[in-house]
Amino acid sequence: MTQEVKKGSPAIYGKVTPPAMEKGKVTYCTDLDKSVIRASCERRGWTQVGIDDEWNFYWSYTQNCRNLFSIESGYRMNDNQLINHFPNHYELSRKDLLVKNIKRYRRELERDGNPLAEKADVVLPNGQIGTRYLHLDFIPVTYVLPADYNMFVEEYRKSPQSTWIMKPCGKSQGAGIFLINKLSKVKKWSRDAKTAFHPQLSNKESYVISRYIDNPLLIGGKKFDLRLYVLVTSYRPLKAYLFQHGFCRFCTVKYDTSVAELDNMYVHLTNVSVQKHGGDYNSLHGGKMSIQNFRLYLEGTKGRSVTDKLFAEVQWLIVHSLKAVAPVIANDRHCFECYGYDIIIDNNLKPWLVEVNASPSLQSTTHNDRILKYKLIDNIVSIVLPPDGIPDARWNKIPNEEALGDFDILIDEELIDREDTNSRYNKLHRAKT
Numbered sequence: 001m002t003q004e005v006k007k008g009s010p011a012i013y014g015k016v017t018p019p020a021m022e023k024g025k026v027t028y029c030t031d032l033d034k035s036v037i038r039a040s041c042e043r044r045g046w047t048q049v050g051i052d053d054e055w056n057f058y059w060s061y062t063q064n065c066r067n068l069f070s071i072e073s074g075y076r077m078n079d080n081q082l083i084n085h086f087p088n089h090y091e092l093s094r095k096d097l098l099v100k101n102i103k104r105y106r107r108e109l110e111r112d113g114n115p116l117a118e119k120a121d122v123v124l125p126n127g128q129i130g131t132r133y134l135h136l137d138f139i140p141v142t143y144v145l146p147a148d149y150n151m152f153v154e155e156y157r158k159s160p161q162s163t164w165i166m167k168p169c170g171k172s173q174g175a176g177i178f179l180i181n182k183l184s185k186v187k188k189w190s191r192d193a194k195t196a197f198h199p200q201l202s203n204k205e206s207y208v209i210s211r212y213i214d215n216p217l218l219i220g221g222k223k224f225d226l227r228l229y230v231l232v233t234s235y236r237p238l239k240a241y242l243f244q245h246g247f248c249r250f251c252t253v254k255y256d257t258s259v260a261e262l263d264n265m266y267v268h269l270t271n272v273s274v275q276k277h278g279g280d281y282n283s284l285h286g287g288k289m290s291i292q293n294f295r296l297y298l299e300g301t302k303g304r305s306v307t308d309k310l311f312a313e314v315q316w317l318i319v320h321s322l323k324a325v326a327p328v329i330a331n332d333r334h335c336f337e338c339y340g341y342d343i344i345i346d347n348n349l350k351p352w353l354v355e356v357n358a359s360p361s362l363q364s365t366t367h368n369d370r371i372l373k374y375k376l377i378d379n380i381v382s383i384v385l386p387p388d389g390i391p392d393a394r395w396n397k398i399p400n401e402e403a404l405g406d407f408d409i410l411i412d413e414e415l416i417d418r419e420d421t422n423s424r425y426n427k428l429h430r431a432k433t
């Protein structure tokens with residue numbers, strides 16, 4: 001198929017509504033050289049163009065998306081353009097900002113007397129009484145270092161036996177992460193960090209320190225976490241979808257909390273990027289188990305109702321993490337985003353949100369993985385496109401049932417509102433007749 005693309009056209013678009021497009025003329029570009037993206041776009045008859053050409057659909061790196069939206073770029077998107085990130089996605093996907101936003105969200109709900117922010121007393125390991133949120137306690141206690149060092153020390157002293165995990169805010173794939181069980185180690189780290197980095201750079205080099213979930217649910221004696229995919233097409237109103245084919249990512253080495261294994265990342269970090277370097281890595285299943293099999297396993301070992309409760313709680317925490325950032329995200333109508341949620345389940349079957357990735361890996365480690373990721377991308381594209389298949393930022397973003405593919409609606413505040421209005425209308429109507 002041939003495609004006319006205006007080369008060298010200025011990268012500034014006016015507000016003028018573009019003329020109606022033909023389906024066969026849709027163009028896409030991608031920063032990721034991934035066959036899953038190309039396959040999905042080509043199946044739709046779209047033509048690949050370069051980033052400086054006129055594209056309608058752009059699967060970009062986060063950084064390139066941010067650049068595009070920066071004031072300096074002077075770029076103005078037209079109605080026929082869609083891009084796969086929100087400009088300030090980092091409010092959700094950076095480890096320190098996620099925590100900051102969730103803390104703020106809880107404080108605001110509490111201030112408004114919202115029952116969601118209800119608290120309860122708990123007995124701390126040192127025998128003192130502390131308070132915890134009853135419903136919104138879904139992230140491990142976390143501080144940003146070096147900024148919150150004093151607050152961390154205060155918390156540390158309440159349970160000096162605890163293990164903590166240090167994670168660099170700006171890194172991913174398990175890079176730079178280590179566990180600590182002594183305050184002296186954090187002190188040493190702070191000293192080294194101060195000498196290693198110029199103080200003004202300290203923000204860039206900041207870390208989060210989180211309570212280590214040391215009682216994870218184990219299967220076959222091994223730690224795992226859940227990787228779930230969540231598509232957001234709008235933050236205000238919030239519209240989010242959960243992909244049915246998440247999976248568990250397993251460690252290759254049996255879980256062991258002994259101090260001797262504290263530095264053994266094959267025991268503690270579930271990242272595939274870490275585990276695949278281990279001697280026990282199995283490239284056939286890639287250390288992954290589908291969420292469906294996990295559900296069957298849980299129903300069989302723990303029972304149906306606790307399993308249902310766990311899955312409902314997982315959905316709950318995803319929705320509230322999104323609500324926590326909704327007020328601060330630049331809700332540009334050209335944007336959508338697919339997040340990779342990392343969730344750990346402890347042995348009381350309580351899910352904990354560990355982090356949210358704005359560029360979850362599209363790397364396929366196994367055959368099943370390839371199928372899953374193809375479906376993921378293909379379903380995403382179907383959801384973000386209006387029924388006529390032509391990108392249009394003016395569309396109301398209410399996909400029909402068929403377009404959802406293997407995604408389920410997590411929340412659509414617009415639909416909730418409509419249903420509310422409908423039911424109110426129905427009540428009124430019934431009362432009148």
Ligand SMILES: Nc1ncnc2c1ncn2[C@@H]1O[C@H](COP(=O)(O)OP(=O)(O)O)[C@@H](O)[C@H]1O
Nearest residue numbers: 140172173174175210211212213269270342355
């Ligand atoms: N608080 C925690 N308790 C237990 N394990 C954790 C905790 N935080 C992270 N991990 C483990 O470390 C892995 C990497 O941490 P994560 O925050 O996802 O950083 P990264 O960006 O490097 O993937 C997680 O997938 C999980 O296995």
Ligand SMILES: [Mg+2]
Nearest residue numbers: 173174342355
């Ligand atoms: Mg992670």
